[in-house]
Amino acid sequence: MMLVTLGLFVLGLVLITKGADWFVGSAVSISTKSGIPKVIIGATIVSFATTAPEFTVSAIAAYLGQTDLTVGNAVGSAICNIGLVLGSVILVRAIPMDDPSFLQKGGFMVLSGLLLVIMTLDGTLTSVDGAILLMVFIAFLYYNYRLQSTILGDGERTMDSMTGMRSDILFFLLGSVCVILGSRILIDTGTQIARWLGIPEIIIGLTLIALGTSLPELITAVSSTIKGHHDLAIGNILGANTMDIALILGVSSQIRELPIQLQSIHYDFPVMIMLMLLLVIFGITRRRFDRWEGGIILVIYLAYVVGLFVLYI
Numbered sequence: 001m002m003l004v005t006l007g008l009f010v011l012g013l014v015l016i017t018k019g020a021d022w023f024v025g026s027a028v029s030i031s032t033k034s035g036i037p038k039v040i041i042g043a044t045i046v047s048f049a050t051t052a053p054e055f056t057v058s059a060i061a062a063y064l065g066q067t068d069l070t071v072g073n074a075v076g077s078a079i080c081n082i083g084l085v086l087g088s089v090i091l092v093r094a095i096p097m098d099d100p101s102f103l104q105k106g107g108f109m110v111l112s113g114l115l116l117v118i119m120t121l122d123g124t125l126t127s128v129d130g131a132i133l134l135m136v137f138i139a140f141l142y143y144n145y146r147l148q149s150t151i152l153g154d155g156e157r158t159m160d161s162m163t164g165m166r167s168d169i170l171f172f173l174l175g176s177v178c179v180i181l182g183s184r185i186l187i188d189t190g191t192q193i194a195r196w197l198g199i200p201e202i203i204i205g206l207t208l209i210a211l212g213t214s215l216p217e218l219i220t221a222v223s224s225t226i227k228g229h230h231d232l233a234i235g236n237i238l239g240a241n242t243m244d245i246a247l248i249l250g251v252s253s254q255i256r257e258l259p260i261q262l263q264s265i266h267y268d269f270p271v272m273i274m275l276m277l278l279l280v281i282f283g284i285t286r287r288r289f290d291r292w293e294g295g296i297i298l299v300i301y302l303a304y305v306v307g308l309f310v311l312y313i
Helices: 002-034 038-063 067-092 102-119 127-152 156-160 166-196 201-226 230-255 262-284 291-311
Strands: none
Touching (some): 002 166, 038 166, 038 230, 067 201, 067 230, 067 291, 102 127, 102 230, 127 230
16 A cells, blocks of 8 residues: 555656646747747736645645635635745756746735735634635736736737737647646645654644645746746745635635635744745845755754754654
């Protein structure tokens, strides 16, 4: 049984890796042919694809009453996206930040995180709280729509360039399916392994499942950076984190009211806000992410994970 589980775990990794490579390549091609900047593609289309595993896991967990898993997965993914994904990528290679809309997109991410903290001080994320988060998400989408309209004018360029994009769209969808399927397999097998070790549900959500559902973002960021499309990687993380908090927790709270543990209020949320703020500050100073800044972000994430196991198990 253990060998079968480990085999499926490896299969999930393979599906995620290949799927991410397909939809990164196709997203870049769509960006080039349509004239839509890669940072907008990353913040919207790619982010929807890479956050699909988190959305599915958190929504199902809320429906089943596993609310600790719902919150842990969403918050843990946001922490992992910045701390592990971007931290590792920036540590390996400095990334220039020449996107004039970076501060605005980062602002939506930080706003969603701060609202989550403020609204859950009473220990609960209600459906009303979730509706406010969903309004932030809708505003984020509208901002990206307006930004795209400003850049492309009346949109004729986008419509005229749709010819020849069918294969790109097909590979984007195929890659997305592979990523979602691979993540689902990885989550199921990884959770089983973790439970064999007796790890609490919220810790599983914050670490193993958060890492599993963040693998699309990790593979996307690595693939994009290697191919020189760093703006796609940054846009994806900003969009994915906004969706993790505003969309996923917003929708999940409509399914079931989400109780918030003291651990999240005192430990997880502060780390999440700190990483979000550091990401924005590092991005707007000198208009680049230096390798030492990536090292700081990664060290904070690793210390956070160690703290979870030392303080809460």
